[in-house]
Amino acid sequence: MGLTGRSTWVGALKEGLNPPLPPGDYVVALSGNPNTGKSTLFNRLTGLRQHTGNWPGKTVASAAGRYSFKGQNFTLVDLPGTYSLLAHSPEEEVARNFICFARPDVTVVVTDATCLERNLILVLQILEITNKVVVCVNLIDEAERKKIAVDLPALARELGVPVVGTNARAGRGLEELKTAVYRVASGLERPEPLSLCYDGDLEAAVGGLEPLIASPGGRGLSRRWVALRLLEGDPGVINSLQKYLDLGLSGPLRQALLTARARLGENPGERAATAIVKKAEAIGSRAMAPAEGRHDHWDRKIDDLVTSRLWGFPIMLALLGVIFWITIAGANYPSELLAAGFLWLEERLTDIFVAAGWEGWVYGLLIEGVYRTLTWVVSVMLPPMAIFFPLFTLLEDLGYLPRVAFNLDGLFKKARAHGKQALTMCMGFGCNAAGVISCRIIESPRERMIAILTNNFVPCNGRFPILIALSTIFLARGGGIWENLLASAAVMAAVVLGVAATLLVSRILSETVLKGLPSSFALEMPPYRKPQVGRILIRSMLDRTLFVLARAVLVAAPAGLVIWLMANLEVKGLSLVNHAAAFLQPVGELIGLDGYILLAFLLGLPANEIVIPIIIMGYLSSGSIMELESLADLQALFVANGWTWLTAVCTMLFTLNHFPCGTTLLTIRRETGSLKWTLLSFLIPTLAGFAVCFVVAQTVRLLGLAG
Amino acid sequence: MKNGLIPLNKLSIGSCGTVKMLTQKGPARRRMLDLGLVLDTPVEALRKSPYGDPTAYRIRGAVIALRAEEASRILVETISVDD
Structure with missing residues (x-):
């Protein structure tokens, strides 16, 4: 048992916590079932901006933030949502290892008031590990609306730990929560949680093992808990026990x-699990008045429609x-306005450069290279992103994605893929790197790998604007209703x-390198929630749009420099760009x-935003120097x-199917830990892109349709 | 009032049953337990997805979609409701 508190910290920190926790702070872990509003609560308490959405499994890596209360600093760690501490997926392991082995000063278990009974299962599991627990009954407003009455004092009495009701979205109950956390962390309050009694056989077995388990260190776990897990015999949990507690499984203990185990017969773990579920049920029934009648009438009505055989798919597509x-129709005008504004500014800058006498390569490099690339990225990318993101976030917030x-x-x-791959795919619409990280919600390694390798097939926000710009230029030139509809249809088809x-x-x-059958799958469909429109607008603007734009700009500036140099450095009378393009021309032509x-x-x-x-x-x-003031000019240039139209179609297809961007590749390398899979993730979409574009281009040319 | 045991995926939409036996093994079984699917847990079949699979069930206040493979390993006793 030689492990000190520090080294267990380090172990837990390595599993996804960054940055390291500041010393002197109380450490508070936020745990709970998926989709109970942990991230919202985290943001409310710390003022940070974890991305939130209404679907289970959104937080896949832990985030840490700080707040202070009564002159004391607290470090809050937002753990991934879990149904249990005894399960297998990587993010569930992160949560378990943090609570069990990093021993936070307080563990706040966030529960969903509308589904309290199921949530209590995790609460009871955590209470077996530590008494330093505060139970937060979140979404209390939603429960009230659904006429579910939660008796908080009764719940606190039953559980033996502080219970606070909150509505994290509206900021209700946060002061009470902070007070409860403070009191437990500082030792002003020492909760005495209920102790779970199992059946006689199991209790006897636990009693027999306990003396043989050496004390698991100063901040250690209870012997009882360790004994129960040993009896359960789950390999993952036992591995963690050995890793963090240096628990030797030899000699008399073994x-x-x-x-x-022989005496208890099959599945002692199941007896314990069943006892906990039954206890949760009993406590739930005492602390909760069941709603009269159907409390989820509207959810059902909506689900009847959006998941119906007849309407499910049409509604999704619609x-x-x-x-x-909306994105295409709305982005046109601001795009042109921005372009015109930047052009005006360029003229003023030119005047300054001329006046200063920097007309040669300095002007070329900075204005024609860096400035123009930058402003094009901004004027082409910003408007569609600023419209698309809030709309998509709205759907996410509503709870439509699980449907x-x-x-x-x-x-x-x-x-033969995992059902949750649909969710990771949707995350890819925002950013493929984020999509790849979200694949952690898939437990089976085989299906996780499939989800990672295929995430790039949905266009991320760096590529959407390319699709939108091209379909607008070549299909929606007039900007009228029909043209916009046509352009939308093209993007949708993509x-x-x-x-x-x-x-x-x-x-x-699934048939080749990742052979196998789908593993077990359970998808929770949360109740619909009224989206926080104001927050969505601000957050998706600030966090996603500006973040993505900043990344694009960071890449665009040096890229503009490089491309200008390539365009202006001449070898044998031809610029480097022309040399490179001429070299690539035969291949390019082959695929349209x-x-x-x-x-x-x-x-x-580095970032697809700079392709156009x-x-x-x-x-x-x-040579064809011209001023690009609007999309019409752009079309003329092209x-x-x-x-x-064939070039536009093939470019759109290639946009959809080609190698992932640098960030995504690095993320895949990190997530898979393998160069081989990263290489495959590069090759698969690239080959697909070449194949599809080749077939389309050659077929159209053969039929003589290219005009 | 009572019929024999049927696999959960055969429970018709709109009707209820109580869990009598889990036949999965290993981690999949653990997952079902963690969702609260233990002996005598009431389950209601809510709806099928457009493809007929998975099916959404109400389990302890939550709506959970299970594929037929998983549901077939959960044996339930149907409860007939008065019409």
Whole structure:
């Protein structure tokens, strides 16, 4: 038992906690079932901005933040949501190891007032580990609306720990929660939680083992808890026990364990689990007045519609279409306004440069290179993102995504993939790197790998604007209702294609390198929640739009520099861009693109947002100098460089299917820990892109439709 | 009032049953226990997805979707409700 508190900390910290916790702070763990509002509570308490949404499994890595109360600093750790502390998926292990082995000063168990009974199972499991617990009954407003009355004092009496009712979204009950946490952390209050009694046989077995377990250190776990887990014999838990507590399973302990297991017969763990569930049921029934009649009438009505055989899919497609339509119709005008504004500014800057006499390469590098690339990224990317993100977040906040997963699961099952892959795919719409991280919610390693390898098939926000810009330029030129509808339909078709590719490739992987059958799957469908419109607007603007834009800008500035240099450094009378494009031209042509487009995708590896600006730069460098004031000018530029509708379609298809961006590749490397899988994640979509574009381009040309 | 045991995936939509036996093993069984599916737990079949699978069930106040493979390993006794 030689492990000190410090080294157990280090162990827990390594499992996904960053940055290290400041000394002198009380450490508070936020645990609870998935989707109980932990992240909202975390944000409320710390003022930080964890991304929140109404679907289970959203927090896959722990986040830490601080707040102070009564002159004392608290470090709050937002753990991934778990149904149990005894389960297998990586994020559940993070939560278990933190609570069990990092021994936080207080563990706040966040529960959902509308589903208290099930939530109490986890509460009881945690109470077996530590008495320093505060139970937070969140979503109390929702319960009230559904006429579910929770008797908080009765619950506190039953559990023997402080119980606080909160509505984290509205900030209700937070002071009481902070006070309770403070009192437990500082030792002003020492909760005496109920002790669970198991049946006689099990109790006898536990009693027999306890003396043989050496004390698990100063901040240690109770011997009783360790004995129960040993009897259960779950390999994952036993591994953790050995790792963190240096628990040797040899000699008399091993012998006693074998005897006890033999006497208890099959599944002692199940007896304990059943006892806990029954206890939760009993406490729930005493602390809660069941709602009269159907409390979820509206949820059911909505689900009847959005998951119905007839309407489920049309509604899904229609919602997607409406989102794209609003984005396209809404982005046009601000995009042009921004472009015009930047052009005006460019002229003023030019005047300054001229006045200062920096007309040569300095002007070229800074204005034609860096400034133009930057402003193109901003004016092409910002408006669609600023519209798309809030709309998508709205759906997420409502709780619609789990319904999408429910609807699509049949397809994922046929692809032999995990049902939750639909959720990780949806996360990919925001950012593929985030999508890859979210794959941690999938327990089975095989299916997690499939989800990671195929995440790139749905377009992220860096690629949406390319799709939107191209379909707007080539399909919605007039900007009228029909044109916008057509452009939306094109983007939607691209997304549907992406989903189809995801399914097809998943199936192929399941038949080849990742052989196997789907593992068990349970998807919780949370109640619908009224979205926090104001918060969504602000948060999705600040956190997602500006974040993504900042990343694009960071990449765009040096990329602009490089591309300008390439466009202006000449070798044998031709610029480097032209050399590179000429080199790539034959390949590009084969798949319906050209050398410049292919070059742009290659140079756009750090971030796809800069693909279009690079294409523009390439064309501009080849002589046809013109001012790009609007999308119409852009279209003229593209057409002057030989674009047809086929080029646009192939570019859109290639946008959809090509190697993941640098960030995503690094994330895949980290998540899989393997260079081989990372390489595969690069090759699969790239090969798919080449294949699809080749077939489309050659077929269209063969039929003579390219015009 | 009472029929024999049937697998949960055969429970018709809108009707209720109580869990009598789990036939899964290993982690999958553990997962069912953690959702509160122990002996005598009431379960209501709520709806099927457009493809007919998975099916959503009401389990201890939560709505949980299970694929037929999982549901078939949960044996329930149907409770007939007065119409």
